Amino acid sequence: MSSNEKGSLTSIRFHARGGQGGVTAAQLVVYAYNGPAKCFPRFGAERMGSPTEAFTKVSQDAEAIRSNEQVYTPRYVCILDDTIINDVCVTNGLAPGGWLIINTVKNIDTLKKFIGRSDVNYALIDATGLAIEMLGRPITNTAILGALSKVSGLFSIKDLEKAIEFQFRGDLVKKNIDLVKAVYDKVQIYKVDIPYDSKKAEKPKWNHVEVEYQGAKDYEIGAVWYTQGASLQVNTGSWGAYKILYDPDHCIQCQKCFYVCPDMAILREKQSNGEWHIVGTDAKHCKGCRLCVEVCPGKDGVKARSAKLKEEVEF
Amino acid sequence: MSVQPMEPFFKEIKEPIELAMTGNYAVAGGVTQTDPDVICAFPITPQTQSVEGLSDVIYNGRLKAAFVNVESELAAMSFSTAACASGARTFTATASQGYMLMMEALPMAVGWRVPLTMLISARAFNAPNLSIWNAWEFTLADLGWNTIVAENVQETYDNSIISVMIAEKTLFPTMFVHDGFIISHAVHKFITLADEQVRKLTPQLKRHVITPEKPGLWGSLVTPEQLMEQRLAIDLAKKEVPPKIDEAFKEFGKETGRYYNQIETNKCDGAKVAIISMGSVCGNIASWQDKNPGIGLIKIRTYRPFPTFQLRKIIEDCGIEKVAIIEKFDAPGAPLAQVGSSVIPALYPLGIPIKDFIAGYGGRDITKDEFDLIKRKMDKVTGIPSQFYEYIGVRESKGKLWDPNPMEVSK
Numbered sequence: 001m002s003s004n005e006k007g008s009l010t011s012i013r014f015h016a017r018g019g020q021g022g023v024t025a026a027q028l029v030v031y032a033y034n035g036p037a038k039c040f041p042r043f044g045a046e047r048m049g050s051p052t053e054a055f056t057k058v059s060q061d062a063e064a065i066r067s068n069e070q071v072y073t074p075r076y077v078c079i080l081d082d083t084i085i086n087d088v089c090v091t092n093g094l095a096p097g098g099w100l101i102i103n104t105v106k107n108i109d110t111l112k113k114f115i116g117r118s119d120v121n122y123a124l125i126d127a128t129g130l131a132i133e134m135l136g137r138p139i140t141n142t143a144i145l146g147a148l149s150k151v152s153g154l155f156s157i158k159d160l161e162k163a164i165e166f167q168f169r170g171d172l173v174k175k176n177i178d179l180v181k182a183v184y185d186k187v188q189i190y191k192v193d194i195p196y197d198s199k200k201a202e203k204p205k206w207n208h209v210e211v212e213y214q215g216a217k218d219y220e221i222g223a224v225w226y227t228q229g230a231s232l233q234v235n236t237g238s239w240g241a242y243k244i245l246y247d248p249d250h251c252i253q254c255q256k257c258f259y260v261c262p263d264m265a266i267l268r269e270k271q272s273n274g275e276w277h278i279v280g281t282d283a284k285h286c287k288g289c290r291l292c293v294e295v296c297p298g299k300d301g302v303k304a305r306s307a308k309l310k311e312e313v314e315f
Numbered sequence: 316m317s318v319q320p321m322e323p324f325f326k327e328i329k330e331p332i333e334l335a336m337t338g339n340y341a342v343a344g345g346v347t348q349t350d351p352d353v354i355c356a357f358p359i360t361p362q363t364q365s366v367e368g369l370s371d372v373i374y375n376g377r378l379k380a381a382f383v384n385v386e387s388e389l390a391a392m393s394f395s396t397a398a399c400a401s402g403a404r405t406f407t408a409t410a411s412q413g414y415m416l417m418m419e420a421l422p423m424a425v426g427w428r429v430p431l432t433m434l435i436s437a438r439a440f441n442a443p444n445l446s447i448w449n450a451w452e453f454t455l456a457d458l459g460w461n462t463i464v465a466e467n468v469q470e471t472y473d474n475s476i477i478s479v480m481i482a483e484k485t486l487f488p489t490m491f492v493h494d495g496f497i498i499s500h501a502v503h504k505f506i507t508l509a510d511e512q513v514r515k516l517t518p519q520l521k522r523h524v525i526t527p528e529k530p531g532l533w534g535s536l537v538t539p540e541q542l543m544e545q546r547l548a549i550d551l552a553k554k555e556v557p558p559k560i561d562e563a564f565k566e567f568g569k570e571t572g573r574y575y576n577q578i579e580t581n582k583c584d585g586a587k588v589a590i591i592s593m594g595s596v597c598g599n600i601a602s603w604q605d606k607n608p609g610i611g612l613i614k615i616r617t618y619r620p621f622p623t624f625q626l627r628k629i630i631e632d633c634g635i636e637k638v639a640i641i642e643k644f645d646a647p648g649a650p651l652a653q654v655g656s657s658v659i660p661a662l663y664p665l666g667i668p669i670k671d672f673i674a675g676y677g678g679r680d681i682t683k684d685e686f687d688l689i690k691r692k693m694d695k696v697t698g699i700p701s702q703f704y705e706y707i708g709v710r711e712s713k714g715k716l717w718d719p720n721p722m723e724v725s726k
Contacts, residue, residue: 024317027502030335037335038468040501067602068467068497068595070680167318206708206716208680215710216717223443 008198009064010154011071014054014144015090016080017239018047021141024167025078026054028145031163032155036062042070049239049287051087058154070208073201076152078144079103080127082111087238091117093203097196101147101187103127103140108190122190123151125183134179135172142176146183157184232285236263240288242307244281251304253277257292266292278304320364321371324348328510331571338468338498341505342408342434342491343368345475347378348513352403355383355394359413360447361495362436366408388413392420399429399488400533402524404479408434410495411452412441418456425459425549427533430482430489430522433460434475437594437643438495439677448678449495451594451644454618454653459549461489461556462619464593468493468503473573476508479517480563485556486522492618494595494643496678512570556620577622583611583633588693591626591658592641593618596674596681600641603686610690611635618654623661630662637696638662639689640671641681651703659703668696671704679708692720 012029016022026039035058042053055071073093082104084090090100096119104111105126112118127143142164149160157180164176220226258266258278265286268276281292288307296305319325323334324344336344342365346354354373356366372378381403385391388409399405409417414435424431439450453462461481465471474491482489493499508516525533537545560577568574581601583589589611590600597614604612613629615622630638642654651659655671662669672689675681685708702719711717 027335030502030504036504038501038503040497063601063605066467066598068494068501068598069602069682072682169318172317203682203684206684208682208684209708209710209716211710211714211716213710213713215712215715217712225444 008061009057009059010076010152011074012056012058012076012078012148012152013071013074014056014078014080015084015088016052016054016141017084018050018052020052020080021139022052022080023054025080025141025145026056028142028160028163028167029056029058029148029155031166032145032149032159033058034155034159035060036065038065040070047239049241050236051084051238053088072203072207075099075196075198075201076101076148078148080140080144082106083238085111085115087235091115091120093201094120095197095201096120097192097194098201099123099151101125101144101151103144105129108188119192119194121151121192123147123187124190125187127183130179130182130186134182135175143179143183146180147187149180150184150187151189157181235284237265237282237284237286240286241310242288242290243283243310244286244288244290244292245306245308246278246280247302247304247306248279249304250299250302251278252297252299254297256295256297257305260291260295262289262291263287281305319371321347321368321375323507324368324372325375325377328507330509331506331512333504333506335502335504336468337364337500337502338465338471338493339364339436339500340368341468341472341503342475342493343372344507345472345513346406346432346434347372348508348510349406349476349479349517350378350404350514351380351406353381353383353395353398353405354407355381355385355391355398355405356407356409357385357388357391357413359388359410359438361438361449361499362408362410362413362434364499365434365436369406388416389420392417392424395431395433396420396424396427396429396488399424399431400427400525402522404519405429405431406433407431408436410436411438411447414452414455415440421456421460422458423534424488426545428486428523428549428552430479430486432475432478432482433488433490435490435492436495436499437492446677447495449497449595449643450676450678451492451642451653453490453492454642454644457619459487459553460619461485461487461560461617463489463491463560463617464615465491465493465498466595466597466614467505468498468501469505469573470575471498472505472507473567473571473575476513476516477563477567477575480567481556481560483517483520483522484559484563487553487556492594497595506571508571516566516570553620557617557622560617560620575616577615577617578625578629579614579616580629580633581612581614582608583613583629583635585609586611586633586635588637588639588690589613589630589633589635590639590641590686590689591615591654593654594643596641596643599681599683600686603683607686607690615654618657621657621661623657626658626661627665630665630667636667637693638667638669639693640669641674641685641689642671643673643675645673645676645704645706655704666699668699669703670696670700673704673706674708676706681708684708 127140471493
């Protein structure tokens, strides 16, 4: 199934959230693959819940993966958390006939419609459900590899077992091996009748330079960057698991939450008498740390702030 | 539980084995095998895991070395130099601002001729904003350190051993460099040496140490009557380094089958244009060459001492007519950036067109787009260019790429 002829290179991209183990997944492919392989994360500061990417390149020919260039045209894209589809373009650089391997409970039609690609293959698996059942926690980095093994044929389940034995210790070894086997059996595959053509997987010219961003001559003085609200533009609200609710009836305007919030995500409004009053939560930037809930004294024994686990993300 | 990253090095390695590790951990493994006595470093991204890995092997009991925590890179370098001068095999590591903070103590290791080894996980300086990503800060100061550069994890692992050989053969401190993140945090497969092989390659040589049995001046005050002679003595000693580096490469090759050279070429035979560069980007260029015949790659492994005559000979022997340099550092106000200012004097007698391209500064990827553009630009270059260097792969303004010499290039 995979193209392993001399000189050819297969690359894989992993999308995950910080803490879900996307980098470990990329490494496990390196361990599992029989032949030259390398992997690297998208280099940056990974924080819990932020979207992360990791890449693996494999080939039977060491020269074919000599380049240390980043991966722009993956053939397989593994998505460890389907909420990421909202935040980043997961099909970036994916040529027709490539694969999207998604951890999801959604059905194929919903996903296809939302992603907007019907010229690629899909493999869907409820990896989170299986991981909770078999590992006791929602870590899906090994699970997704069971699906990758099945659709790509780059490495067998036996190879993956070896990699898991190398990476893990104690009872995690057997649990993870059982998990990848279960995923291998249960993954739902939706193939399209389009052969993968590596020539169509060309990196768009200069896309790594982000040509639409500001250039050297756009800076006012030297290279000092007069920009306001750089962090305002980042949707850090999508990183967290909790949504913070606010009930004005039990708020005594003590302002404790305002001072404790690490992300300045407590919304306030200036009143006609000059006082600032709390009015809600800035959902775009609240990471759901729940410190505000902890410090809230409330009124009549009821807190004005409460946390609720986010529901399934709607596409 | 996940495996501890340094586990393969917790016990004696009897036979060469294949491992898959990040560049930093691979270096920690290589350094472990060279059996240092003192490890003293201050953590800085992207070098941190190399020293972290060494603290793991020491904690595990595999390596009997003094692991010394200090308050800064300046202290790390001062401590390491002194430890090495007292006879201990010593390793330290740094990057970026840490290298700058060390600067004050860096010349002394050269002056005292101590065989200290240091990993540089190359990273940009912080100006005008902080960048933790790759650039070639190590090219900044010419203080007399030997400097060898790695393209991938195999090479940086090998360099961690070779640099001990070079340092102790030449009695000059030796730094070995890999590109921050691109190599330091990438997992590659590589083949280790057996511990016995490393012991054979890095025997404890007898050398000068600070001892009351032979009193001398180690860092005292000298008057104008003395210093110039001492500087000349260092310069003369430095001239003896290159053959010793060759000797180390040869010994290492004999033991492992991996033969290295101070300069390596790829597809230079019959090429009219050559790209000169160092480190991880050479892999990118080599892959691009497959589809772009007629352009050679010259990879500099020993950046210091700079292989001036060897480089000139290669260019002459291959009949190369034009040279492009790719480097990941700049020098505002200087006639040229650092690598360029070494290459151009080396090739000065040849009188051929040379152009220095600054790319990949601050971790930006260097891709076939850059190489294609360099190729087109070099096609247009006919004489000595009016500008020796230019930035490429950079935005001039929103939606527009910087190209200071559009007249030279038809797009």
